[in-house]
Amino acid sequence: MGKLDEKVAIITGGAGGIGSGMAKAMAKEGAIVVIVDLNEETGKAMEKELQAISPKSMFMQANLMDRENLPNIIKTVVEKYGKLNVLVNNAHASKQVTIEDITQDDLDLSFNTGFYPTFYLMQAALPYLKETKGNVINFASGAGINGHETQGSYAAAKEAIRGISRVAANEWGRFGINVNIISPIANSPGVQAWAKAQPEYYEAVRSKIPLGRFGDVEEDIGRVAVFLASEDSQYMTGQTFMVDGGSIMLH
Known part of the structure; x- marks a missing residue:
């Protein structure tokens, strides 16, 4: 018996990176996982x-x-499987530029791939999550919590996601x-890829992580x-x- 036997989970951005790590971890615990992604090949x-598991x-x-x-994603999954237990909003794209150089297009990219899909998928999933007393998992970033340079559009969308998540937690707890x-x-x-391109910067960041390493997408985040x-x-x-090896310790 797995922890998630027969639970139906949607994971956006599930074809690679953290999304694929979560998908494999959930599948190994018995979940039926629907990965939603733009890239057909991956x-x-x-x-x-996943189907092998x-x-x-x-x-x-x-x-x-x-x-x-976006509502059709939820509808299609519920029509196929009869329920929805878990919604994971993981997908997000953004450009790294300083605040003075951020354009409307940069803001639109970050909010249109991150905040708005998170919000509208949550809204569409609510009736079905009520039926299963389900779970929503959204994604934040140290870029927003600590305010990393050149991450203005990304940080703004990530903190908006944290805000709406706390409101939903209050409204949906009942x-x-x-x-x-x-x-x-x-x-x-x-x-x-960043480690290969900028090994010294990568090593400087890694050395500041109290647990001394970057997390594994499946074993740690998943x-x-x-x-x-x-x-x-x-x-x-x-x-x-904060699944970050102790990099940010919230008070």
Whole structure:
């Protein structure tokens, strides 16, 4: 028996990086995982990998910037599986520029791939999460919590996600729905590419992590997502979980 047996979970940005780590961790605990991603090639490859663990899992191609289609993602999953237990809003894209150089397009990219999909998917999922007393897992970032340079558009959207998550936690607690937030540092493909491009900067950042390493997308981030999707976390809501090796210690 897995912690998530037969629970249906949607993970946006699930074809790679942290999303794929969470997808594999949840599938290994018995969940039926629907990964939603724009990239068909990586999505199909991850679908095969997931189906070897959890045969009913699937890939759904979608552009999260297509706001009108967001409710259809939820509807399609519920029509196929009859329920929704877990919604994980992980996808996000942004550009790194200083505040003085941020354009409207930069803000739109960050909010249209991060905040708005998170908000509208939560809204569309609510009726079904009420039925299952389900879980929402959203994503924050140290970029927003600490205010990292050149991350203005990303930080703004991430902190907006934290804000709406806390409101939802207050409003939806009466329905038995918990809404929590993960703020990770992970050894994702993007971080690996950065390590090759700027090894000295990478090493400087790594050396400041108290646990001395970047997190594994499945074993570290994925396992916390499993916890937040399971019965083990049912008395926790509205919390930001710093899964970052101790880099930021919230007061």
